Amino acid sequence: MKKSVAILFAFIISQFHAQQGSYYQQSAKYKMDIDVNAEKFTYEGKQTLDYKNNSPDVLDVVYFHLYWNAFKPGSMMDQRVAGQGKNGDSRLQKDGISRLASIPKDQEGAQNIHWIRQNGKILKYEIQETVMKVYLAEPVKPNSSTTFILEWDAVIPQQIRRSGRNNREGVDMTMTQWYPKIAEYDYDGWATFDYIGREFHAPFSDFDVTIKINKDYVIGAGGILENPADVKGYDANARIRADKNKATWRWTAKNILDFAWAADRDYIIKSFEVPQGPKVFLVYQNNDKTKAWEEAQPYLTKYYQLMNAHFGKYAYPTYAFIQGGDGGMEYGMCTMILGEAKNIEGLMGLMAHEGAHSWYQQMLATNEPMRPWMDEGFTSYAEGYVMNQLFPPAQKLPNPFFNSINAYRNFVKKGIEEPAVWLGDHHDNGTSYTYASYVKGELYLVELGYIMGEQNLAETLKQYYDQWALKHPSDRDFLHIAQKVSGMDLKWFQNYWINTTKTIDYGIKDIKYDAKSTTITLVNNGQVPMPIDFSIMTADKKIFNYQIPMNMTHTWKTKDAYGDFKTMPYWPWTQKEYTLTVPYTKSQLSMVGIDISQRLADVNPDDNFVEVK
């Protein structure tokens, strides 16, 4: 009850914002009837879609995604994988050759549209592989709704990535991006990205899905199962009809981006309630390789408590971790992940990442193909934040993100870094995409924490959630909040960090010891200017921190999670060197250095510290 009130409240807030300015968001309601032929791996579908145009624009076309059309030889996805060769995603290839090229004819994915009607009228449409453009009989005016009905049949593709049949872990059907899905329309226009294997975007939608499938199957899905007593796996007292070959499952979900499900005959279902929510479902095949799943409950309970407290409350009543049998990918109220795990820490790493996408992708629904650094990067940050508390490292790290900073430093040396601002699908090199989106996006928040102070970063993340949960924020919206919370100008940082591959490189150039003081000369050898946290450690191991503001922020932090700072005169970003004098003699000092927290993503940290001997 409480949870639906929270969703309603967020909905009212979103309406309020829509009236205030130019922000609006489209909405959709799907009702689908699906009849699965489990022997042939096909299904027949009928969809009724109520679509509400909340934009100020008249729409005379709409677009749908037909993702499964990508899973065949010669598709754009196949061409892309082939073109990238060994630089591409290794999971899409075998020995550098696209796995799509060898999909047998009868296992090619397909979504075959039979017809589509709008308010009863048959519509013309054009299909370019995974994108269907539909010409409307009646344009949809601002603030009005229309209803589409369509019929189609589909072939569940050979599993390549994410969706598909009979994957290597033996999951029969992983049903993701499996139905004709209306594209998102917003201020950026229609999000009609061809599917070539990466991310998704969609309007918030309600779902009411009926699935008929052979009754020995168990389904895991992101949603509420409305009839557990009629199907296998969820209710010990279930009565499955003996006179029929198929069971009928009914799933509903409210205000999610997409509905995903998986079906297998060997799935078991475990569930538990996290205090204050959500109810968590574990859906997996119980065998030697999935032993770690049995240990997950206490970690997941703590996980949701940490996430809710730091990043904002999970807004939906349930969440399902489903063994999809391949990698990990996030969907509405569920994820599909690999079942096999080395140990509980390995399993939790994956669960923590995919689970955190409920925040940075699902609730804070940024445009993933356009700004992959916002969902993958922020999610990686949340994963690091939580994993550091669930599994504190044996050797204490200076900060939870230290390993990511180190990985970034090593990657930069390769000289193949690409700017994070690029469209996700258009990175040619798979590793460059990973660093641009996951690592650069994660470090965007780490560097902001360094610049603004950890309290301001935590407050920014809170306000971002409060203002934008269940909406479609952009990077501008996030930056707007960060600047308001900190009082700092941060545009320069976002521009350098996201739009370019310029790097940070400060160092200590020179130290002069005098009778009563010590004078240190710092140098900026890099291209990205930053404020500098400078610290000294005295001979008796006391630490004193100095903050050297960079002039563009126009204000500065005086404290951080790591201590208080004495403010020094600012360092103009155009100026190469900076000199400061501290009232300690050589014999009173044991160490001087830049950034003792080691959050600064300085690419050459070796010259940042000097031991005083």
Ligand SMILES: [Zn+2]
């Ligand atoms: Zn991710």
